[in-house]
Amino acid sequence: MTISNVITLSRLVLLPFIVYFLLTEQRVIAFVIMLISLLSDGLDGYLARRLNQESLLGRYLDPLCDKIFLAVVLVTLLYMGAVPLWAVIVIVVRDFLILLGSYILLKRKAVVEVSNSFGKVAGFTFGVMILAFTIDLRLLGTIFLYVSIIAMTFAFITYAMNYLRTMKGVE
Numbered sequence: 478m479t480i481s482n483v484i485t486l487s488r489l490v491l492l493p494f495i496v497y498f499l500l501t502e503q504r505v506i507a508f509v510i511m512l513i514s515l516l517s518d519g520l521d522g523y524l525a526r527r528l529n530q531e532s533l534l535g536r537y538l539d540p541l542c543d544k545i546f547l548a549v550v551l552v553t554l555l556y557m558g559a560v561p562l563w564a565v566i567v568i569v570v571r572d573f574l575i576l577l578g579s580y581i582l583l584k585r586k587a588v589v590e591v592s593n594s595f596g597k598v599a600g601f602t603f604g605v606m607i608l609a610f611t612i613d614l615r616l617l618g619t620i621f622l623y624v625s626i627i628a629m630t631f632a633f634i635t636y637a638m639n640y641l642r643t644m645k646g647v648e
Contacts, residue, residue: 481525488514508611515604544572559610578640595632
């Protein structure tokens with residue numbers, strides 16, 4: 478267990494607090510905790526590289542925590558009426574397919590897919606989107622929702638092409 482993995486897991490520890498503060502309409506507190514969580518997402522990877530502590534566990538844990546975090550926050554915001562149902566479905570289904578593909582690659586090829594540039598842009602825009610919806614900036618949230626959907630689509634296509642290339646390479 479490295480410092481980076483502890484930081485990654487801290488996002489999951491903070492998640493119930495974010496949900497609680499959202500559901501009790503304490504949006505500013507939820508926003509601050511969410512901002513800390515989102516900033517820690519960049520910090521964990523930076524520290525892993527800087528301290529030479531990149532690990533196989535971290536390569537699995539970080540994207541898994543990111544997807545759990547995003548899904549829980551989106552479902553909470555959906556429940557509050559802040560985000561549209563179609564967006565939650567599209568994002569959660571896409572993340573589920575990426576996790577499923579990653580699991581298959583791991584089991585069949587012992588390969589861990591890493592994030593691509595479009596995935597990083599999608600992650601950033603998802604972060605801005607959920608922060609905007611958290612403090613009820615619906616127009617800004619909607620703009621970043623559409624930008625993130627575009628980035629997410631390109632990232633997904635890239636992941637799918639890499640998946641197919643990897644699967645064909647051995648079989």
